[in-house]
Structures are given as C-alpha cells and as structure tokens.
Amino acid sequence: MTAVKLPADCHSKDDVRAEIDRVDQALLNLFAERHRYVTRMAEIKTDPHEARDPARIEAVIARVRERSLGLDLDEDQAELVWRTLIDWNINYEKGIIAARRRS
Secondary structure: OOOOOOHHHOOOHHHHHHHHHHHHHHHHHHHHHHHHHHHHHHHHOOOHHHHOOHHHHHHHHHHHHHHHHHOOOOHHHHHHHHHHHHHHHHHHHHHHHHHHHHO
C-alpha cells in the first residue's frame, strides 16, 4: 500500500489525481456503510411518510454546517451534498416501505 501524500507533498497532477482517487474510494466505502443503515431504517419504519422528518433533517444539516467550519470546508457546499444525500435516502426509504406494504 502506498503512503498517503498530503496536498503540499503532491508535485504533479498525477500525484493529486492519485490522492483524489484514494479519497473517492474512501468516500464510496463510507457511503456504502451509510446506505446499509438507511436500508435498515427503511426496514424499521412502517409508513412511507415516516421517511421525511423535517426536524431531523434540519438538525443534521445544522451539525454538518458547524462541523464543516472546523474542517475548513465551505459549509454551503457541504449542505448541498448532504441535502442531496438526504433527499435520495428519503426516496429510497419510501420505495422500500411502499413495496413492503404492497406485499
């Protein structure tokens, strides 16, 4: 396994691209792990309307924005990513719950 290079240690586009690819793989692994929990939540919920919880959504977004600041990450960009992820998860949950109710 190759050593992780810090951004300042990347001296070529290939160096930067290799590190971005490494980070992308780590993100995919984390998204897959998160997806398993979302699937489990859909198995627990009984009504498709339970998939959208506005108070929970806003609490998550507030936490993401706050944590982003501590990571020197643009909080608007982080919010956009999380809102997109949450919206996808809501639709996914609704589909699982509705399909189970039809069976």
